[in-house]
Amino acid sequence: MSSKFKMPARGAQNVQGWVDEGAASVGVVATPKEAARATGEQQTRLSIDIPSQIHARFKAACAINQTRMGEQITRLIEEWIRKTT
Numbered sequence: 001m002s003s004k005f006k007m008p009a010r011g012a013q014n015v016q017g018w019v020d021e022g023a024a025s026v027g028v029v030a031t032p033k034e035a036a037r038a039t040g041e042q043q044t045r046l047s048i049d050i051p052s053q054i055h056a057r058f059k060a061a062c063a064i065n066q067t068r069m070g071e072q073i074t075r076l077i078e079e080w081i082r083k084t085t
Helices: 015-021 032-039 052-064 069-084
Strands: none
Touching: 052 069
């Protein structure tokens, strides 16, 4: 079993708790897979081809906003579904 290093969220108030007990102690869900387990929601992978420049800009924007690319894609899809149905 491999262990993964998990950084605390930027600005986390309880960094010592993160050090002592792990990311979950400060409310950080480290991976989308862990988020799915936490909500009990089944996940499906979506693979798409997009231009490299768009991918790079999207990745940078997500990093600046401290969010995961998958979370943003899910929000965009949910918003589009609401608008079109």
